[in-house]
Amino acid sequence: MQVFREKEEIKKAIQKAKSEDQSIGLVPTMGALHEGHLSLVENAMKETNQVIVSIFVNPTQFDNRDDLEKYPRTPEKDLDLLLELLKDKPGDLWVFFPSANELYGDTVLSENFDFEGLDSVMEGKYRNGHFDGVGTVVKRLFEVLTPDKAFFGEKDFQQLQIIRKLTEKTGLPVEIVGCPILREKSGLARSxxxxxxxxxxxxxxxxxxxxxxxxxxxxxxxxxxxxxxxxxxxxxxxxxxxxxxxxxxxxxxxxxxxxxxxxxxxxxxxxxxxxxxxxxxxxxxxx
Known part of the structure; x- marks a missing residue:
């Protein structure tokens, strides 16, 4: 498993992998990984040659500053979980751990998107600017990492549909793969x-x-x-x-x-x- 913190370094590795006809799969996360995330990684490993897990707590998608500050950050545990996953799986993982400055540059601001109303209902009604923030970071990750496929859980189904609309609107050549919700024994959706x-x-x-x-x-x-x-x-x-x-x-x-x-x-x-x-x-x- 390789950990990258600089975008230029991982872009070079991706270019080399693509020159060898390897397909790239991306699992974007905000860390605090759990079994739900790992199931996305497993799906990505089945469908692509080289899987990248991005870990980045994206500030532009939080409308509540307190929620951003309280969001769990467990980088060492996250890496341990990914290493454990690799023990009985063929293949390798790359982990992209950028800082906000590395990913966004000097200005950490959301772009404005036209999601044709997908963002104005449910979550969008209660979380002002949330989906512009999601669209901004996903678009940036797609531009930097140029994946062939990106894997998202259906727990955030509205987000999944918005990301599909994002790729349609921007023309970014990424196949969006929705993966089933993973649940705890009680039925609670893993989060x-x-x-x-x-x-x-x-x-x-x-x-x-x-x-x-x-x-x-x-x-x-x-x-x-x-x-x-x-x-x-x-x-x-x-x-x-x-x-x-x-x-x-x-x-x-x-x-x-x-x-x-x-x-x-x-x-x-x-x-x-x-x-x-x-x-x-x-x-x-x-x-």
Whole structure:
């Protein structure tokens, strides 16, 4: 495993790999790695010759300064986990650990993107400027690392659709691969934020996925409005979590649905707080 901190150094290594007809896979992360990240790495190793894991806590996607400062940073543990993964896997990993100055230069600012409304619903409604920040860092990573494929988890499904729109808009030749949500034994979607949960809240947060599974069961016979009211009442009577939003949306456009249409695919989305820790999850309703 090789660790790179300077973009010019890793760009030279990538150029050499490509000259030898090796395909490049990228797994962008903000560190605090867990099994969910490792599953993305495993998928990337199956589909590409040389995998790069970027670890960078991106300041431009945080609308809350306190959230940025509290975001877990565990670089030594991250490298140990990646080394452990390599023990029984053929191949090599490159880890890109840039500073903000190395990646952005002197000015750490977000670009403005037209995501055609994908960014104005759900997460975008509650996190001002978040997706411009995500688009900015992903675009920069794609430009520096020139991957053939990039791997993202479906837990952040809205982000996944926005990154697909980003590549469409910019013409960057990167195939975006969505990977299934990895869950803890309780059903809680794996997330770096889970490490900040108390043991009690970590257990109680499994309620989110339990609710989503029930929503999937109801979706065949009940209207979206009925289900939304049911979820809001369910959370109102559950003292351990505070619901921020619940929506059923078209999987492609992310538009909130009023009525199901034949041939369309839908997902249910939840954001909720356990004390001050924000958790998100979603579930496909068509399979």
């Amino acid at each position: 770096s934020r889970n490490e900040r949960l108390s043991s009690r809240n970590r257990e109680k947060a499994a309620f989110i996925y339990e609710t989503l599974k029930d929503v999937k069961g109801l979706f065949g016979t009940k209207s979206a409005q009925y289900i939304t009211n049911w979820v809001e009442e369910r959370f109102a009577n559950y003292p351990y979590l505070k619901l921020e939003y619940f929506e059923i949306a078209d999987s492609r456009t992310l538009e909130k649905i009023n009525k199901k249409r034949k041939g369309n695919q839908y997902r249910a989305f939840i954001a909720a707080y356990a004390d001050d820790i924000r958790l998100i999850d979603n579930i496909a309703l068509d399979n």
